[in-house]
Amino acid sequence: MKTLIKNGRIVTAVDDYVADIFIDGEVITTIGLDLDIKADRIIDAKDRMVIPGGIDAHTHMAMPFGGTTSADDFETGTIAAAHGGTTTIIDFAIQAKGTSMIDALDQWHRKADGKAVIDYAFHMIVTDLPKTGLKDMKRLIDDEGVTSFKLFMAYPGVLLVDDGTIFRAMSFAGEHGGLICMHAENGVVINELVERALQEGKTAPKYHALTRPAEMEAEGVNRAIEISKVANSPVYIVHLSSFHALKRIKEARDEGVAAFAETCPQYLFLDYSHYEQEGFEGAKYVMTPPLRDKSHQKELWTGLKMNDLQVISTDHCPFCFKEQKELGKNDFSKIPNGGPGVENRMSLVYNGGVVQGRINANRFVELTSTAPAKIFGLFPRKGTIAVGSDADIVIFNPNKKMTISASTHHMNVDYNAYEGLEVKGVSETVLCRGKVVVENGKLLGKPGEGKFIKRSGLNLRQQMPQALVQ
């Protein structure tokens, strides 16, 4: 299949120009002005932006949590992602305590096999790390294309690992081209706060937020950074939500530490006041870290502008309001943590970032595609529009408006956290490896056409500004 995309405004992390793109099979083979090459299909992209497909580096499809499972599986979740202009997700496989990471990876491959309509990769959540675990880490990095590992400082008794394990994993990852992603929140102190709140009869959803103060996020981020320095390893903080935590990242980067961090649309566009809604509504926004006071948003945008934050991912982990969120009707600590987002990320960030004048179009592409590709070992195969790169391309209409709603979204969840919000900037046609997956809101891709992508080993120090490389 040969495809020619005509007259589009090609926007990458660094370029912004009008040209045609010729795709032969799965990759881009030619970019130039007025290309006159015979193609099976011609897409007119006049007045449209042509951008690299979005990469969402943080999703949880079909993830078990608190006695239930996130509502999107690899089929519904990737269909929703594709509609929103995302062509690759990096999901989290979970090593259950006492089992091997290899078994966990097999299990997640089975969950995804034959289901995805876009490409996907895996991080590995490590919950314990005996000596044999280091061998598994090496195998994942060298042979299985899983080069990043997530550790939790939160959720004692379930996912939390101690500082010794964090140090061991970081040391190993640093030496072997892996990356440790950290859920940085002091879960031990948070547990005390949760218990105290429940004893005082405070059971409403808002107490989820009130028992997870930003100070405990900052403490986790600080600890992760300091341990990473001693372990001589880069570190990537997931879902950074607060100014307190950002400040630690900024200080570390200013010192030349290879510290990286992502934030998520919910922390940029939603805030604590959502928990104060009537009745049980606030449960829709129970996610970890929680939504913060609105004053944090401006700081996070500054972090995104100044590159102290490098990535916007979603932490997509939807639970239906009915039956799932309701598990915590009488006890906020039993509300499954997570919310939907994979479908709305590109439009939210374009609208809130570019349309509202906070970032330019290049930075929009960088935050949503190029930076995650570089940090997680997918670049230059993915994350840019270049000869030889996968033809993961979004024809994005910067002038089209849409109203976000659960009644029209494709995520398998009965509410949308941005219900009723009008956004400007819509993904119209989406190609994954040269194949049109979505065209004007219609799904053309089929389950199983999305492929598992092995990621390469990482050298994160190369991505620090040159003067800071030690």
Ligand SMILES: [Zn+2]
């Ligand atoms: Zn997550």
